[in-house]
Amino acid sequence: MPIDPAARAGGILTIDLAAIQGNYRRLQKKLGGTACAAVVKADAYGLGASEVGPALWTAGARRFFVAMPDEGIRLRRSLPDAEIYILGGLFEDAEEAYFGHDLRPVLNSLREVRLWADFRRRRQSRLAAALQIDSGMNRLGLPKEEVTALQQAEDILQNLDLCFVMSHLASADEAGNVQNQEQLTRFRTSLDHFPKLAASLANSSGIFLGAAYHFDLARPGAALYGINPTPGQANPMQPVVQLQARVLQVRNIQPGDRVGYGGRFQAEKPGRIATVAVGYADGFLRYLSDRGSAWFQGTRLPLAGLVSMDVAGVDVTGLPPDRLKPGDLVELLGPNQGVDDLAAQAGTIGYEILTALGRRYHRVYRGA
Amino acid sequence: MPIDPAARAGGILTIDLAAIQGNYRRLQKKLGGTACAAVVKADAYGLGASEVGPALWTAGARRFFVAMPDEGIRLRRSLPDAEIYILGGLFEDAEEAYFGHDLRPVLNSLREVRLWADFRRRRQSRLAAALQIDSGMNRLGLPKEEVTALQQAEDILQNLDLCFVMSHLASADEAGNVQNQEQLTRFRTSLDHFPKLAASLANSSGIFLGAAYHFDLARPGAALYGINPTPGQANPMQPVVQLQARVLQVRNIQPGDRVGYGGRFQAEKPGRIATVAVGYADGFLRYLSDRGSAWFQGTRLPLAGLVSMDVAGVDVTGLPPDRLKPGDLVELLGPNQGVDDLAAQAGTIGYEILTALGRRYHRVYRGA
Numbered sequence: 001m002p003i004d005p006a007a008r009a010g011g012i013l014t015i016d017l018a019a020i021q022g023n024y025r026r027l028q029k030k031l032g033g034t035a036c037a038a039v040v041k042a043d044a045y046g047l048g049a050s051e052v053g054p055a056l057w058t059a060g061a062r063r064f065f066v067a068m069p070d071e072g073i074r075l076r077r078s079l080p081d082a083e084i085y086i087l088g089g090l091f092e093d094a095e096e097a098y099f100g101h102d103l104r105p106v107l108n109s110l111r112e113v114r115l116w117a118d119f120r121r122r123r124q125s126r127l128a129a130a131l132q133i134d135s136g137m138n139r140l141g142l143p144k145e146e147v148t149a150l151q152q153a154e155d156i157l158q159n160l161d162l163c164f165v166m167s168h169l170a171s172a173d174e175a176g177n178v179q180n181q182e183q184l185t186r187f188r189t190s191l192d193h194f195p196k197l198a199a200s201l202a203n204s205s206g207i208f209l210g211a212a213y214h215f216d217l218a219r220p221g222a223a224l225y226g227i228n229p230t231p232g233q234a235n236p237m238q239p240v241v242q243l244q245a246r247v248l249q250v251r252n253i254q255p256g257d258r259v260g261y262g263g264r265f266q267a268e269k270p271g272r273i274a275t276v277a278v279g280y281a282d283g284f285l286r287y288l289s290d291r292g293s294a295w296f297q298g299t300r301l302p303l304a305g306l307v308s309m310d311v312a313g314v315d316v317t318g319l320p321p322d323r324l325k326p327g328d329l330v331e332l333l334g335p336n337q338g339v340d341d342l343a344a345q346a347g348t349i350g351y352e353i354l355t356a357l358g359r360r361y362h363r364v365y366r367g368a
Numbered sequence: 369m370p371i372d373p374a375a376r377a378g379g380i381l382t383i384d385l386a387a388i389q390g391n392y393r394r395l396q397k398k399l400g401g402t403a404c405a406a407v408v409k410a411d412a413y414g415l416g417a418s419e420v421g422p423a424l425w426t427a428g429a430r431r432f433f434v435a436m437p438d439e440g441i442r443l444r445r446s447l448p449d450a451e452i453y454i455l456g457g458l459f460e461d462a463e464e465a466y467f468g469h470d471l472r473p474v475l476n477s478l479r480e481v482r483l484w485a486d487f488r489r490r491r492q493s494r495l496a497a498a499l500q501i502d503s504g505m506n507r508l509g510l511p512k513e514e515v516t517a518l519q520q521a522e523d524i525l526q527n528l529d530l531c532f533v534m535s536h537l538a539s540a541d542e543a544g545n546v547q548n549q550e551q552l553t554r555f556r557t558s559l560d561h562f563p564k565l566a567a568s569l570a571n572s573s574g575i576f577l578g579a580a581y582h583f584d585l586a587r588p589g590a591a592l593y594g595i596n597p598t599p600g601q602a603n604p605m606q607p608v609v610q611l612q613a614r615v616l617q618v619r620n621i622q623p624g625d626r627v628g629y630g631g632r633f634q635a636e637k638p639g640r641i642a643t644v645a646v647g648y649a650d651g652f653l654r655y656l657s658d659r660g661s662a663w664f665q666g667t668r669l670p671l672a673g674l675v676s677m678d679v680a681g682v683d684v685t686g687l688p689p690d691r692l693k694p695g696d697l698v699e700l701l702g703p704n705q706g707v708d709d710l711a712a713q714a715g716t717i718g719y720e721i722l723t724a725l726g727r728r729y730h731r732v733y734r735g736a
Contacts, residue, residue, distance in 0.1 A: 004461070005438070007459060007460075007461045007462045008436070008437040008438050008441075008459055008462045008465055009436070009438060010435070010436050010456060041649070041677065041678055042647075042649035042677055042678060042728075043649075043727070045649075045677075046649070067378070067645075067647075067649075067677070067678035067679075068376070068377070068378050068645065068678070068728055069376040070373070070376050070377060070728065071728070073376075087678070088378060088616060088645055088678065088679070089616055089617075091375060091376055091614070091695075092375075092694070092695050093372070093375045093695075094375045094376045097376055108616065108617055109617050109694070111694060134619070136625075136626065136631075137626070137627070137628065137629075137631075138619060138621055138625055138626065138627040138628070138641055138681070139627065139628055139643050139676065139679060139681060140616065140617060140643055140679065143619050143620070170626065170628065170629050170630060170631050171629070171630055171631060174630075177631075179626070179631050246459070248456060248457055248476065248508065249457075249476055249477050249508060251502070251506060251511050252511070253506055257504075257506055258504065258505070258506065258538065258547070259505070259506040259507065260505065260506070260507055260538065261505075261538050261539070262538060262539055262542070262545075263504075263505075263538050263539060263545075263547050273506055275507055275508055277435075277436065277456055279410075279435075280719075280720050280723060280724075281409070281410035281411075281413075281414070281435075281723035283724075285720075286716050286717070286720050287655065287715075287716070308507065309409065309410055309413075309435070309719055309720075309723060310409055310410060310435035310436070310455070310456065311435075311456070311507060311508065313506070313507060326460070326477070326479060326480075327459075327460050327461075347655075348654050348655070349654070351648075351677055352648050352653075352654050352677075355648060355649035355677060356648075356651075356724065359411070359727075360410075360436055360438065360439070
């Protein structure tokens with residue numbers, strides 16, 4: 001007798017590929033004539049790059065960004081014709097892997113530029129790449145002095161097939177942050193050194209900072225997956241993810257009874273505790289302990305005590321007795337509580353909620 | 369030309385299977401005549417159940433515990449002859465999956481006991497299981513009233529092939545916590561109802577609470593993987609895990625320069641920042657931002673700014689210039705900074721550090 005795999009799972013993760021496509025189209029529309037790439041690093045922010053990548057291709061994306069060369073190698077299998085860029089740059093001694101899988105490094109330093117130009121000479125082949133310039137985040141990209149040196153090294157520049165120059169915004173999610181304008185100015189100044197190249201600056205939030213930030217190519221990630229690119233304002237994106245946890249047990253507790261590790265939750269009045277089959281090993285962060293919540297039929301159910309590795313306690317006293325039964329599913333992410341909401345409960349950002357999503361969930365892909 | 373996969377990875381995770389085996393033997397020795405099981409749930413605490421399981425089998429473990437039925441199905445492939453118990457209990461409508469893969473549910477409620485007894489009648493087969501009694505953690509297991517009811521339901525008890533009765537300690541890592549003695553007393557009282565059955569109470573820390581907690585079977589997990597079962601005292605276990613992060617870039621910064629998202633780190637004096645290729649999508653928790661550290665050649669290197677999804681900034685001003693180069697590896701977990709240390713920096717426990725370990729690391733298994 002075949003068993004429905006969902007019946008064996010502690011949690012069910014539903015990913016709406018049609019919503020991701022809708023989000024892509026919405027961003028592309030907002031960008032007008034600026035091309036819209038898709039950032040699918042970290043396994044498409046935890047949602048599965050081999051499913052999400054082709055869905056975005058269908059929606060019109062042709063340029064994809066991942067972080068590490070291994071991610072590019074895997075993505076190439078599901079996107080044979082896409083341009084795939086490696087944000088982490090060129091890893092020394094791995095040049096052949098980039099070449100063999102048609103991966104384009106985002107060259108982050110003069111050192112990487114030289115390595116790639118040398119490799120191109122040895123290979124005697126055109127080898128596309130992008131160039132990243134640091135505009136004030138001090139994370140990845142050529143610092144100002146290396147930009148100047150590169151501009152003067154015409155022999156190197158002639159040995160590169162650069163598709164565009166890019167930089168990355170550190171504070172785009174705060175529209176009023178002065179750092180945005182500072183980075184824009186620095187990026188423009190750097191671009192003067194490369195007048196013939198296309199340019200790319202905006203991440204998800206950068207798209208909403210105005211057309212001055214758009215240039216030739218935008219690189220949204222988070223917004224595709226439903227994270228609000230405009231914190232503090234209404235979320236212009238569609239939600240993408242639903243997460244439900246299976247109820248294992250419901251029990252009565254009496255005043256003084258303790259729940260979970262360390263006995264940290266102690267009941268003050270008679271109540272009921274449900275144990276649900278999702279824990280921090282599933283990426284339901286332990287920081288949610290005593291602060292996070294689940295939902296059932298429109299009722300908020302606060303977590304009770306420390307989140308365990310595989311299960312969490314939920315205070316279901318607010319529900320009528322016998323309303324919630326073993327096998328029922330409570331909402332951890334969904335209409336009542338989105339990715340950004342759960343992130344706020346955990347004291348982190350929606351990005352980490354998504355990338356932490358664990359491997360034990362039964363995954364359902366909708367749409368596309 | 370084959371590329372060393374380590375050359376393409378942002379981080380290298382080395383797992384010492386011989387150390388896990390050594391830890392198992394040390395616990396078994398401490399337990400004397402009490403049998404020692406092995407808890408390998410959550411993919412052996414993130415370290416890979418299909419590698420760790422057989423290593424523990426070689427070291428002598430015969431009983432294994434996982435959380436979810438799907439974990440048991442996968443573990444069965446690498447451990448054909450082991451007893452595999454499912455701590456999450458019996459999932460309704462999945463009974464055939466337990467039967468087909470010879471998985472033993474830890475029956476956590478009278479409801480599950482009845483489901484399993486019914487299934488046994490239909491199957492007309494012996495079906496091993498364990499019984500969990502709640503002794504005060506209010507998480508999983510039969511509450512007191514269900515224990516009494518079960519004892520009186522002789523027809524059900526005769527239709528069960530129970531291997532042992534177990535409970536779980538909520539505060540074993542605090543040797544002085546009164547809850548330990550309370551749970552021990554309640555567990556003993558419950559055992560009076562099942563005089564013929566073997567008993568199991570101790571997790572890793574419970575093994576160190578003394579022989580009164582040992583009963584017939586102990587169920588360590590964390591201690592096998594090097595987490596200190598006696599916090600506040602010297603760790604009696606061997607470390608198991610090393611994690612190294614690849615340096616992508618090293619740059620000079622000047623007073624006033626900002627690093628990373630939100631510009632949260634601002635330099636007060638000239639210095640150097642290394643960007644390493646590990647981020648929160650790798651389970652290097654974002655909570656480590658501004659608090660965590662890396663190590664290189666015996667020097668502590670504080671994190672600078674917010675941990676990004678794929679990279680983190682490290683303040684390497686304390687190293688001589690040019691000492692650290694792109695391609696070098698810094699230590700995130702190792703001799704200078706163990707799992708419990710990193711957990712303290714992140715405000716969590718070593719268990720979460722391990723289960724959060726990401727999928728992008730190049731994994732190296734040593735020993736066994």
